[in-house]
Amino acid sequence: METRELRYFVAVAEELHFGRAAQRLGIAQPPLSRAIAQLERRLGVALLERTSRTVALTRAGSVLLIEGRAALDAVDAADRRTRRAALATTGHPGLVLVTKAGASGELLAKLLDAYASEPDAVPVDVLLCGIGEQERMLRDGRADVALLHRPFDSTVGLDCEELRTEGQVVVLPAGHPLTAQDEVRMADVAELPGLPPPRRRGPDGTYPDGPGPEVRDTTQLYQLIALSRTSAILPESCRADLRHDLAAVPVVDAPRVTTVIAWPPHSRSLALAALIRTATRL
Amino acid sequence: METRELRYFVAVAEELHFGRAAQRLGIAQPPLSRAIAQLERRLGVALLERTSRTVALTRAGSVLLIEGRAALDAVDAADRRTRRAALATTGHPGLVLVTKAGASGELLAKLLDAYASEPDAVPVDVLLCGIGEQERMLRDGRADVALLHRPFDSTVGLDCEELRTEGQVVVLPAGHPLTAQDEVRMADVAELPGLPPPRRRGPDGTYPDGPGPEVRDTTQLYQLIALSRTSAILPESCRADLRHDLAAVPVVDAPRVTTVIAWPPHSRSLALAALIRTATRL
């Protein structure tokens, strides 16, 4: 099976439309039809149900969609990491660390500081990305290592080490009545009048339904809280860089959040190993 | 990057010889030289150092060897799992479970029994393989789920659940002086005169150096112990199916062994989920 065939199939399976898929791939529709037919012939498996008006996935097709995406990510990762390894010999870049924008700020700063003072440290690029994108970044080679937060992020298919766990706080507009208390419980903040919980983008790029505002990153979130449009439950370390017009109150019975450092399972890079060692010794 | 190019490169990188690699791939040597040159040109990266007498990997080449193998495994997995999914609709096979030959016998039997009596169970093929091969089987799609034993097997890059932990025993020829004791310590069995520890095949297919015999599976091992050529430290559950001419003595300070059920991280199969649920409830 060639990656070209996989790319073609994934495009059709995602669009469920040969014309649009062909457009997305930058080829004409007939060669695409032919390529899919040939793939099915070679596999000896029907992947799509076509009714000349509509296209649907068979059971085998769904399997190939999932597995094919993973395989394409692995190929992309091979490409990117090879290119980066070549640059590394000639000098500059080193590791790419990815984390959620606006999370674990001081932990990250401490880690980068400690690592930079190691004898054979290499430059570390920091990449900030949206919620749930880190795993993909690691899998397709855009990043080498990530800071994740359990239980929010899944560490499925990754190697990881725990760095620390912390409680959570509810972040409210300064002056909100609840800020007078020194602690609250989940029940107290589950349904705050006028402050519905924000809706975050899911892994599929869509937002769940509900009354709260859609948020993409922490800056947006803070601004919306300052405007009294929403509230949020966040790890207590967020207090370190909270805006002056926000206040945080510990939520004693919120699930504890574990910050982990995670990396793709087969990495053999010495620089990565040193960074991880530094992180676990913090 | 096409899988054909990856296969070609991996062959050359493993053989470090264009002629032999071409032979292995079933093509002539010149097209192979060209394909590698083209791959290097497209990546913009030197992968091999050629000196017209010898071939060596560059740093980038080593990265591509590791990452490329993983990517090819992922593509193979997509192929195999798709084929199997198609068969599943028409009837017979279901899940493939892989474990080390001769380990966790009764646990496996209990698991298969319990699962078979579930309402919507599918047939489970059991595959036995050598030490350290299971991870590869899961990654390239030859198996769906495995029983592994920590700390011996690595669960890197896999999802898993712990099933049970147990102590270890030293297995000796019946009548050996130590079998008179009801327990021993690691120090007592570290260097048994005349019974050097067996040498097991490593992940790269080679055996470490040392005085002990090479063993590939448990049957061989038992036979060699019965012949007083070696001894072994094994999980205590091995006592259930020990030959009559062997004896086991608990080793009180040996590391405890954890049996885990492991599967590739992105599986979405309902049958697999049911099997795992059954396993964790045992």
Add this chain to the structure above:
DNA sequence: CGGCATTGATACCGCGCGGGTATCCATCGC
């Protein structure tokens, strides 16, 4: 119920690329 738009499949064509053979050139061993 007939015309039209939509959408996937088929027919056919041209060229680029992968693979083959023959050969060259550099290096090593004697």
Add this chain to the structure above:
DNA sequence: GCGATGGATACCCGCGCGGTATCAATGCCG
């Protein structure tokens, strides 16, 4: 210095990928 070894180069052929034109089946509309 000569042959053997091993990778690169030159050249040719045929398959296969991608393109255009067209067909065929289905759903929508009047």
